[in-house]
Amino acid sequence: MDKRIKSSCLSKRGFIPLYLVVVIAIVxxxxxxxxxxxIIEKDGVQDNKTVQNQSATAxxxxxxxxxxxxxxxxxxxxxxxxxxxxxxxxxxxxANESANRKKLEENIKNKEDSQxxxxxxxxxxxxxxxxxxxxxxxxxxxxxxxxxxxxxxxDQQQSQTSSGDEKYSNSQISNIVKPTIARITSSQGTxxxxxxxxxxxxxxxxxxxxxxxxVDVDINNKTYIGTVLGRDEENDIALVKISANNLKPIEFSxxxxxxxxxxxxxxxxxxxxxxxxxVGILNGRQPIVSTFQHLQTDALTHPGSSGGAWVDRQGKLxxxxxxxxxxxxxxLSSSGQLEGITINDGFNFAVPANFVKNxxxxxxDGYEDITNISYPPKxxxxxxxxxxxxxxxxxxxxxxxQLTLVGEDLMKCTxxxxxxxxxxxxxxx
Numbered sequence: 001m002d003k004r005i006k007s008s009c010l011s012k013r014g015f016i017p018l019y020l021v022v023v024i025a026i027v028x029x030x031x032x033x034x035x036x037x038x039i040i041e042k043d044g045v046q047d048n049k050t051v052q053n054q055s056a057t058a059x060x061x062x063x064x065x066x067x068x069x070x071x072x073x074x075x076x077x078x079x080x081x082x083x084x085x086x087x088x089x090x091x092x093x094x095a096n097e098s099a100n101r102k103k104l105e106e107n108i109k110n111k112e113d114s115q116x117x118x119x120x121x122x123x124x125x126x127x128x129x130x131x132x133x134x135x136x137x138x139x140x141x142x143x144x145x146x147x148x149x150x151x152x153x154x155d156q157q158q159s160q161t162s163s164g165d166e167k168y169s170n171s172q173i174s175n176i177v178k179p180t181i182a183r184i185t186s187s188q189g190t191x192x193x194x195x196x197x198x199x200x201x202x203x204x205x206x207x208x209x210x211x212x213x214x215v216d217v218d219i220n221n222k223t224y225i226g227t228v229l230g231r232d233e234e235n236d237i238a239l240v241k242i243s244a245n246n247l248k249p250i251e252f253s254x255x256x257x258x259x260x261x262x263x264x265x266x267x268x269x270x271x272x273x274x275x276x277x278x279v280g281i282l283n284g285r286q287p288i289v290s291t292f293q294h295l296q297t298d299a300l301t302h303p304g305s306s307g308g309a310w311v312d313r314q315g316k317l318x319x320x321x322x323x324x325x326x327x328x329x330x331x332l333s334s335s336g337q338l339e340g341i342t343i344n345d346g347f348n349f350a351v352p353a354n355f356v357k358n359x360x361x362x363x364x365d366g367y368e369d370i371t372n373i374s375y376p377p378k379x380x381x382x383x384x385x386x387x388x389x390x391x392x393x394x395x396x397x398x399x400x401x402q403l404t405l406v407g408e409d410l411m412k413c414t415x416x417x418x419x420x421x422x423x424x425x426x427x428x429x
Contacts, residue, residue, distance in 0.1 A: 204307030230363035267308025319350030323404030
């Protein structure tokens with residue numbers, strides 16, 4: 001190598017000046033640091049620790065290189081060749097890091113640009129990847145993201161939301177209905193009721209408050225004295241008023257429930273202190289009375305459920321529970337005695353909400369249809385079914401209304417229990 005070139009590269013002692021080595025190391029360290037910082041910044045994070053580590057590494061490399069040159073007595077040409085080779089390797093490393101950085105930035109940019117959104121679709125941007133079209137016309141990308149929604153589907157979704165047709169889960173319905181359910185206690189026993197006005201009006205079954213004017217009402221962990229405003233014993237509905245404001249009233253359904261629809265029954269069966277919910281379906285309509293058809297469900301009920309609420313999947317009232325057909329059979333008990341036991345056959349009945357709603361104003365005004373049944377003259381012969389007499393025999397503490405009897409059967413049961421000696425009775429099978 002030419003001595004002039006050597007002299008420009010080497011000191012008088014034959015070594016590269018320390019300041020030159022330091023400058024080279026700093027340049028290399030800065031370039032590496034720049035690459036790391038740019039990559040980290042692209043991911044939205046500035047890692048200062050990484051930058052500091054890179055700078056510290058560069059300084060250590062500079063110091064170790066200078067010490068090595070001073071301590072080792074090696075040939076100047078070999079030293080120069082090694083240093084130039086190391087510099088070339090470092091330059092190549094910088095170039096590679098720069099290329100990798102650019103490639104990484106390109107990949108990130110391409111990934112961001114390839115993410116389709118519904119907003120892009122609305123702005124008219126076309127998605128060029130593979131798409132899937134559902135039967136309803138909704139277009140999805142490979143990842144399941146919605147690219148576009150047809151106008152008719154949008155209109156249908158908006159219509160369903162605005163009309164309030166969404167169905168709720170059991171727990172959601174429970175949260176809606178429970179605050180509206182009351183427990184009603186009188187000398188006749190315990191039943192249930194449902195708040196229909198925030199001012200304290202509560203609907204119940206007439207037989208729950210039969211023969212009394214004052215009742216105890218428990219609702220939302222508070223007890224009130226309730227006054228019976230009116231009773232319709234023929235249709236088995238009644239209205240009770242308590243001195244409370246800001247009660248949550250139940251919402252009446254405007255729809256006619258259909259066979260097979262879900263039915264949720266709320267009440268206080270067997271005088272339970274907390275509200276009980278049972279679930280079934282609407283499995284029938286029965287013309288028990290001439291004014292309407294009773295709703296029928298297979299949801300589980302018990303004595304005490306009377307007056308409770310039947311609701312649909314929106315938590316709206318579709319009926320007031322008034323009783324169940326529960327035949328009594330003779331069975332051998334565990335104590336070895338023959339006793340009567342009531343079987344729940346799934347024949348549970350409710351007065352439809354649309355009929356009840358129209359009666360609220362009349363019930364508010366006073367008693368209605370309490371004595372609209374004509375009684376036969378004393379001494380006459382009355383034919384009564386063995387089914388009624390059996391129910392009376394095994395349920396002496398229940399009123400005839402609580403036995404779910406209506407119309408002429410209700411009248412016969414009442415006379416049989418209260419004025420049996422005044423008539424001639426013929427029991428029919």
